[in-house]
Amino acid sequence: MRILLxxxxxxxxxxxxxxxxxKPTVQSKLQDALEAVYGERLPVRGCSRTDxxxxxxxxxxxxxxxxxxxPDRIPLALNSHLPCDIAVRSSELVPExxxxxxxxxxxxxxxxxxxxxxxxxxxxxxxxxxxxxxSSSELERMRDAARLIVGRxxxxxxxxxxxxxxxxxxxxxxxxxxxxxxxIYIDVAADGFLYNMVRIxxxxxIDVARGRFAPDDVADIIASRDRRRAGFTAPxxxxxxxxxxxxxxxxxxxxxxxxxxxxxxx
Amino acid sequence: MRILLxxxxxxxxxxxxxxxxxKPTVQSKLQDALEAVYGERLPVRGCSRTDxxxxxxxxxxxxxxxxxxxPDRIPLALNSHLPCDIAVRSSELVPExxxxxxxxxxxxxxxxxxxxxxxxxxxxxxxxxxxxxxSSSELERMRDAARLIVGRxxxxxxxxxxxxxxxxxxxxxxxxxxxxxxxIYIDVAADGFLYNMVRIxxxxxIDVARGRFAPDDVADIIASRDRRRAGFTAPxxxxxxxxxxxxxxxxxxxxxxxxxxxxxxx
Numbered sequence: 001m002r003i004l005l006x007x008x009x010x011x012x013x014x015x016x017x018x019x020x021x022x023k024p025t026v027q028s029k030l031q032d033a034l035e036a037v038y039g040e041r042l043p044v045r046g047c048s049r050t051d052x053x054x055x056x057x058x059x060x061x062x063x064x065x066x067x068x069x070x071p072d073r074i075p076l077a078l079n080s081h082l083p084c085d086i087a088v089r090s091s092e093l094v095p096e097x098x099x100x101x102x103x104x105x106x107x108x109x110x111x112x113x114x115x116x117x118x119x120x121x122x123x124x125x126x127x128x129x130x131x132x133x134x135s136s137s138e139l140e141r142m143r144d145a146a147r148l149i150v151g152r153x154x155x156x157x158x159x160x161x162x163x164x165x166x167x168x169x170x171x172x173x174x175x176x177x178x179x180x181x182x183x184i185y186i187d188v189a190a191d192g193f194l195y196n197m198v199r200i201x202x203x204x205x206i207d208v209a210r211g212r213f214a215p216d217d218v219a220d221i222i223a224s225r226d227r228r229r230a231g232f233t234a235p236x237x238x239x240x241x242x243x244x245x246x247x248x249x250x251x252x253x254x255x256x257x258x259x260x261x262x263x264x265x266x
Numbered sequence: 267m268r269i270l271l272x273x274x275x276x277x278x279x280x281x282x283x284x285x286x287x288x289k290p291t292v293q294s295k296l297q298d299a300l301e302a303v304y305g306e307r308l309p310v311r312g313c314s315r316t317d318x319x320x321x322x323x324x325x326x327x328x329x330x331x332x333x334x335x336x337p338d339r340i341p342l343a344l345n346s347h348l349p350c351d352i353a354v355r356s357s358e359l360v361p362e363x364x365x366x367x368x369x370x371x372x373x374x375x376x377x378x379x380x381x382x383x384x385x386x387x388x389x390x391x392x393x394x395x396x397x398x399x400x401s402s403s404e405l406e407r408m409r410d411a412a413r414l415i416v417g418r419x420x421x422x423x424x425x426x427x428x429x430x431x432x433x434x435x436x437x438x439x440x441x442x443x444x445x446x447x448x449x450i451y452i453d454v455a456a457d458g459f460l461y462n463m464v465r466i467x468x469x470x471x472i473d474v475a476r477g478r479f480a481p482d483d484v485a486d487i488i489a490s491r492d493r494r495r496a497g498f499t500a501p502x503x504x505x506x507x508x509x510x511x512x513x514x515x516x517x518x519x520x521x522x523x524x525x526x527x528x529x530x531x532x
Contacts, residue, residue, distance in 0.1 A: 010387045057388065079385050087385040119345050119353040121276045122323065122392075 003071065004094045004251070005030075005078075007059040010085040012125045012237065015052045017059070026050075026086055030061065033081035037074075038067055047100045047244050048107065051196070053236035055126065058089075058243050062100045094251050103250045106173060108189040108243040111202040111234060116182045127183060128202075128238030134184065134209050139177060144215035145208040146175045146186075149201060149222070156225040158201055159194035160233060168194055168225075175201070187242070196233050204231030269337065270360045270517070271296075271344075273325040276351040278391045278503065281318045283325070292316075292352055296327065299347035303340075304333055313366045313510050314373065317462070319502035321392065324355075324509050328366045360517050369516045372439060374455040374509040377468040377500060382448045393449060394468075394504030400450065400475050405443060410481035411474040412441040412452075415467060415488070422491040424467055425460035426499060434460055434491075441467070453508070462499050470497030 007030070015023035019031075027044055034042045047060040069077065074091040082088070112127040114120065115134055134142075149172055156168040174189040186205060188198050204221065207213050213221070213231070221229045273296070281289035285297075293310055300308045313326040335343065340357040348354070378393040380386065381400055400408075415438055422434040440455040452471060454464050470487065473479050479487070479497070487495045 008387050055388075075384055084385065084390045085387045087387050087390075089384050089386075118341055118355050119350070120355075121274050121351045121353050122321075124350045124353075126388075 001066070001068075002062050002064050002094050002096045002098060003074065004092050004098070004100065005061045005063075005074070005088050006090040007056065007061060008087050008089050009056050009059065010126075011050060011053050011055045013083075013085060016054065017046045017048070017050045017056075026059075027061075029082060029086055030078075033078045034063060036081040037069070037077045038065060045100055047104055047246075048193075048241060050241060051199075051236050051239075054239045054241070056241040059241055060100050060104075060244055060246060062094065062098070064096070092251075098250045100246075103247040104192075105245045105247050106189055106191050107193065107241065107245070108174070108187060109193070109198045110240050110242045111186040111188070111198055111238050112240070113184040113186070113202075113206070113238060114182060115179070115184050120182065123183070125237050126240075128235050130206065132210070138209040139179065139184070141215050142186075142205045142209045143177050145205055145213070145218040146177055148215070148218045150175050153222055154225055155194055155197060155222065157221050157227055157230045158197045158204070159227060160196035160200065161227065163195035165194060170194065170197075177205070189243075198239055199234045199236065200227075200230050200232075202234035202238065206234060207231035267332070267334075268328050268330050268360050268362045268364060269340065270358050270364070270366065271327045271329075271340070271354050272356040273322065273327060274353050274355050275322050275325065276392075277316060277319050277321045279349075279351060282320065283312045283314070283316045283322075292325075293327075295348060295352055296344075299344045300329060302347040303335070303343045304331060311366055313370055314459075314507060316507060317465075317502050317505075320505045320507070322507040325507055326366050326370075326510055326512060328360065328364070330362070358517075364516045366512075369513040370458075371511045371513050372455055372457050373459065373507065373511070374440070374453060375459070375464045376506050376508045377452040377454070377464055377504050378506070379450040379452070379468075379472070379504060380448060381445070381450050386448065389449070391503050392506075394501050396472065398476075404475040405445065405450070407481050408452075408471045408475045409443050411471055411479070411484045412443055414481070414484045416441050419488055420491060421460055421463060421488065423487050423493055423496045424463045424470070425493060426462035426466065427493065429461035431460060436460065436463075443471075455509075465500045465502065465505055466493075466496050466498075468500035468504065472500060473497035 009026050014026050017026045019025050019027045030044050042063045042065055044061050044063045071091045071093050075088040078088045114123055114127040114129040117131055152171040154169050159168055171191045176187045178185045186202050208215055275292050280292050283292045285291050285293045296310050308329045308331055310327050310329045337357045337359050341354040344354045380389055380393040380395040383397055418437040420435050437457045442453045444451045452468050474481055
């Protein structure tokens with residue numbers, strides 16, 4: 001049977017989600033915890049590769065097992081074997097046809113800028129501090145540029161090198177900039193993201209605010225499909241995967257299937 | 267001259283504010299940073315002793331020096347020598363008659379309860395999790411009990427042993443309980459606090475919510491002046507010093523004095 005886990009983690013201490021040799025990753029911690037609970041190594045599949053230092057308020061992962069532990073008991077069982085910066089928030093049985101990466105409809109990331117020159121221990125490591133305070137007119141420039149990013153476009157200019165992806169067309173569904181006291185939030189939802197895409201969008205918007213680009217330049221940058229034309233890659237500590245919208249119809253299929261299984265086994 | 271520093275720190279890695287032999291404390295880190303900036307050991311006086319693991323969003327401290335560094339440059343200079351969980355937020359020149367502990371009018375602490383059975387990495391170490399979810403009727407019991415704590419009273423029953431204080435009368439100015447999603451906030455403002463007072467108030471209110479005490483019992487507990495009658499001492503990670511209200515008149519005295527000094531020195 002296939003189990004879907006909803007996770008939450010602070011990425012500061014990890015080299016991203018995906019297993020890497022000799023580096024601490026969220027996936028390796030999760031597989032260690034599964035081994036402690038199930039007594040065997042169960043490979044985990046994640047909904048997204050997140051970079052080193054990037055956080056996730058909501059993240060989904062699946063694993064397959066033949067052992068039956070009631071899904072509502074799995075979070076507490078796994079959490080007792082996970083470090084305090086990783087938590088399993090919920091779990092459920094899903095059909096084996098469900099694929100945690102392919103069956104994602106959209107994801108939303110938040111990039112947080114700390115808009116103060118003075119350090120704040122309570123947000124340290126959870127936001128990007130630029131040693132520069134943005135004015136409301138500079139934020140308006142960011143908003144003007146952000147409007148040009150929304151839509152279905154080829155975002156190759158916002159992809160770091162090192163990716164083997166060839167189809168670089170994605171739909172950015174929403175790109176909002178909001179302010180809460182000392183924090184500036186850049187919220188980006190899309191049907192998919194290229195390698196480092198949100199961090200390059202954040203860096204480009206910061207460069208617009210700082211005057212390196214005019215807001216209208218962003219349309220030309222996208223059209224160029226040239227990474228070198230876009231802004232810098234903003235640092236990972238400001239980035240957090242906030243929401244992952246799964247295709248519920250693929251999960252419900254499974255639930256009716258498992259109800260059928262129950263009936264059959266009775 | 268006397269310099270007043272406004273600080274903010276996460277207490278998780280420290281044995282409280284005050285210097286203790288062979289233990290990391292906020293005061294010792296601050297004195298190390300001052301030594302790096304001024305080239306000499308400058309003793310620091312804090313506005314409050316905070317316990318091991320307790321946080322402070324706002325904390326004030328003073329030190330005396332004969333060396334002139336412009337107050338607006340002090341935060342950046344000190345922050346470059348402080349660990350990332352301690353920050354100097356601002357600094358100013360105050361008269362030498364100003365006393366950072368005696369010239370506090372009131373302080374406000376927030377005790378945060380995490381009202382969920384599932385761990386949240388983003389608030390881990392910054393709230394107390396009881397593995398129990400409080401209902402709205404249990405919260406109403408807490409609020410009923412809280413009303414009996416507000417006022418000028420002898421709070422000896424809410425003081426841990428180990429304090430040499432004999433006058434245990436304090437004025438609790440405000441005690442509010444509010445809810446924000448998974449978090450319950452207990453906000454307590456008073457003209458002064460006894461040793462562990464907020465943590466014992468929080469523990470007593472939790473015991474009221476859990477049904478160990480009736481809300482009305484709290485009046486008897488206070489009247490008993492007996493620590494053993496009150497609830498448990500809630501753990502330190504939930505506690506944060508939020509605001510410290512200084513007697514501004516004592517600082518303004520100093521500012522006019524220093525303006526006079528300037529005039530004299532011209």
